[in-house]
Amino acid sequence: MAVETILVIDDDQDLRGSIVEILSNDGFHAVGSESAEAALETIRALKPSLVIVDNMMPGMGGMALMPLLKKDFPNIRIIMITAFSTVENAVTAMKSGADDYISKPFRRDELLVAVRRNLEELKFTSQFLESGMDDILACLANQIRRQILATLACEKQMRFMNLTRHLGIADHTKVNFHLKNLKMNNLISQDREKVYRLTAEGEKMVDCLQLLSSRIPS
Amino acid sequence: MAVETILVIDDDQDLRGSIVEILSNDGFHAVGSESAEAALETIRALKPSLVIVDNMMPGMGGMALMPLLKKDFPNIRIIMITAFSTVENAVTAMKSGADDYISKPFRRDELLVAVRRNLEELKFTSQFLESGMDDILACLANQIRRQILATLACEKQMRFMNLTRHLGIADHTKVNFHLKNLKMNNLISQDREKVYRLTAEGEKMVDCLQLLSSRIPS
DNA sequence: CCACTCTGTGAACTGTGCTTCACATATCTC
């Protein structure tokens, strides 16, 4: 999370150099690549957050590169440089998978604005991809587990069979199954005396659930 | 959600009557029942929020009633009246599934405090059982669906194939599957021009997810 | 009109989450 790396792909060395320079001066870690083919390796090595690519290049153009890129690195943002400011170019750029585009010729601040905007959006969307998210949400998407959390939030601590009776569930192994799940997700813990409690994270989730339930239309 | 209904089960008519009176005077809708057997029908009919039951009764005692009750109506709270204030009685009461207990003899305010506390906790825990909760959370517990939500939150509106390319997913039918799911849960909508957008509820969920992700430890 | 993209449906397959049952160890109580 140090500095954002940006890869600039353009066969025109002058343009490429000047883009890299502009970005570098603005505090980004910018790297250039003179062809799409060469870029693929660089991307694999550097894992840039953002790629700026010219759509008109000898060999593989930007249009062809983008599907490949999106497929292997879905969370890399792509800004395409289109030849001239025509609606048509813009549309085709977006259609082939670009997240944004700028048209030649562009000013320094046009470039920087586009870059910053896309990095912002990237930060926003990548929040939703955080690894733990799936597990936590799947864990919460079960009535019994939420009931357990709610109960522990009220009673602070509880033993196994006590909890089972409290929930009115006949089969204790069923409760055990869900307790294990909650434990795996670090929402509850069990001390030496076998007493179950909410963890700090568990309490946070209880808060979140309360907030969520207040937002769900009845 | 009008007035909370409370069922009082006690074979002692004097005690039962006075409890019902105390509760009624405090604004609750209190009903009496003279045996556990008779109570079961009343419960089925009235769906009370809370049941107050004496554990020493001819016929089925409170102890025997509670597992039955919890099984059929897991979200009814049970307060047990124990004969005398002994630790032993309290423990066995809780062990057999009571949510709370009061010991004879008790004062008016002891009763009311216990009733209010349990109704509070009931309100809290029943939030977590809301029907829509399972569906929404299960819907959010999927990376692709969250990605779609995030994308729509950024771009406001998007067509099908545009979205598909943006996500970098090769198989469009896969995206379609998740879109359908999101639509079913009213998080996104589609107008006549086939443009997908977040619904109001979808936007709320995006907010919730953002909040959630900030609370999950990296 | 032909070709191509867009948008979507339905069926087959697969993995996994949840439940249930049978059984195994502790732990407590008398």
Added chain:
DNA sequence: GAGATATGTGAAGCACAGTTCACAGAGTGG
């Protein structure tokens, strides 16, 4: 120490979510 209760494991089965594939009507552009 014997019997009950508490706590937990592991395997079998079921249902369902997610993926993939084959296909099809609707639009669109040349």
